[in-house]
Amino acid sequence: MTSLRTVSKHPEQLETTPLIAESHHYDDPLAPQKLVFLEAVNQQRCVINSPQRNSQLTNTIPFFIVLLVMAFYTLFGFISEHINYKRHFQSMVEKVEAKYSNELNLDAPTLKYVNTYRPYFGKKNINYWDYIKAYNSGEFFTDGQYEKYLVIGWLIFFPGFLWLFGYLSFFTPPVYLTADRQRGILYSYGMGKVRLTRYKEAQFGYAGNMLAIKLYSINEKTGQLKTILYRPNVSHYSSFLTSTDSENHRFITFLNAYMQQGRDAVSPVDYQARKPFLSFGKNPLPADFEQQVEQILAKLDQEKKTPCVKLIRKVQNDPFTHSIKTPGAIRNHTINCGKSSL
Missing domain, CATH: 1.10.287 (Helix Hairpins)
Incomplete structure (x- = not known):
């Protein structure tokens, strides 16, 4: 768990765990309308609420x-x-x-x-x-x-x-996290900017007592990736920056079950929550949504390959490394960094 103050200033410092490494057995099922984090679910997409509406209702x-x-x-x-x-x-x-x-x-x-x-x-x-x-x-x-x-x-x-x-x-535009099974990505958008990560590479951690998922977007000034934390509305108390272990477990297993097994693993029917009363905020999909998605994914692939190349060169040029002499061995050392170029 990382302190809330630290991740507020430096979201990239969030201590994370691979989402896919967690359980995908949705063992605490509730009716869709009782899941505070669920906005909509069908065969293609699952839409997750942020604590925004809870914060509006309670604050x-x-x-x-x-x-x-x-x-x-x-x-x-x-x-x-x-x-x-x-x-x-x-x-x-x-x-x-x-x-x-x-x-x-x-x-x-x-x-x-x-x-x-x-x-x-x-x-x-x-x-x-x-x-x-x-x-x-x-x-x-x-x-x-x-x-x-x-x-x-x-x-x-x-x-x-x-x-x-x-x-x-x-009038605040609603911000959701969308889990797209067909494309295998988790994404969010707001003010014309897209933030996303691949599901298989998704990382989550705890900012204080609140679950957060790492997403990435393009920094307009530098052209590099920057980290954005999305905090799903896991609990009725998420607006107060806290949730229980059981609520976190329910959300993680729900998301993993949906992405790996499909809608039927979490709900027998499609579901769409009712629009909140007196909510007039609009958050349209950016006109260049597909272009931004391609740019971010390409940048993620580029940054994923970069440390592999550096590691390969370091191993090949290290005179003190005697146990690694073949490209195959080097590939084994770099397999977790992404696709090998060897």
Whole structure:
């Protein structure tokens, strides 16, 4: 098991085991609809969920609902408060007008007090614009001139975070892992980029307590392969980065049984999960999907052969190696690296 922090920064450092070396005996079968990791299965393909939907249901959607309730609650409180303030202000204007409008001999403090209300005398119903200017003047309400900063903060915080969590909850494109039996590959894609590995060469490990599968894509800057970790939704708790040994075992045996024995080994019928409610994210297959697949597979083959060539040359040129003298022996040493060129 590799620490989650390490693989987050360096996914290529994940300690892995060959997937094909694990059991292919699916000994803990459940109905397809009860498998939290299964999105769809048929004779050609099996589609595996990521923890994305679980994370939406347990994290982002509750946050979105809480923020929405808080936004309406604070907005309703703000509006109700200012409706009452406006009524109070209207009442004060009428009282001052009735008491002092006909008084001629007023002392200086009282005259100043009356003059602040004088612009509103004679108005039976003060409009909201006049009320807002009076409120922000600081002459009628304590610290009223500072509330505009609270309004600005509200307008930044709630709309901004509602948009963020709304997007994460309902518009994030779904990302799946597809096991293609006909082509013998495991692949995923998102934002126009394909990540894949051959099933027979697939490696998996544990990032913290969470199962992860190594996939590869082309680094646009260097043209070399880069490692991407796909974390399947093995458990209801995968969104919390954990799963149990039995859940991991069920997933691994399911995937191996499907790839080696076909759909009937894991399900008697084709299955397609229902689309999640209020999920509007789209993740279309890249237009150059086949081209990317060919490029990645070619690059995998190239990198698989490279260490073999280096090892052959090292063995042939090593004066201290006396036990390996023939091309056949060299082939035995390099057989695990890929196809021999000898």
